[in-house]
Amino acid sequence: MSLIDTWKCHICGEERPDDKISVLTKPLIINGQVCGEQNIRYCNDRLACIQGAKDFSFFKGGKEE
Numbered sequence: 380m381s382l383i384d385t386w387k388c389h390i391c392g393e394e395r396p397d398d399k400i401s402v403l404t405k406p407l408i409i410n411g412q413v414c415g416e417q418n419i420r421y422c423n424d425r426l427a428c429i430q431g432a433k434d435f436s437f438f439k440g441g442k443e444e
């Protein structure tokens with residue numbers, strides 16, 4: 380018995396099978412400081428998700444001027 384792994388896309392929020400999800404690792408920047416890494420999952424067959432992953436961050440508003 381095998382279960383198909385599914386992952387939730389961080390961009391569109393849909394559950395997708397493992398082979399449709401890719402992970403983009405980006406530096407986690409808070410207040411201009413690199414605090415670690417964030418792994419953003421996105422649909423690798425949807426252009427909007429591929430583009431969205433590039434702009435996505437779990438921590439918005441990190442820029443203080």
Ligand SMILES: [Zn+2]
Nearest residue numbers: 388391422428
């Ligand atoms: Zn998606």
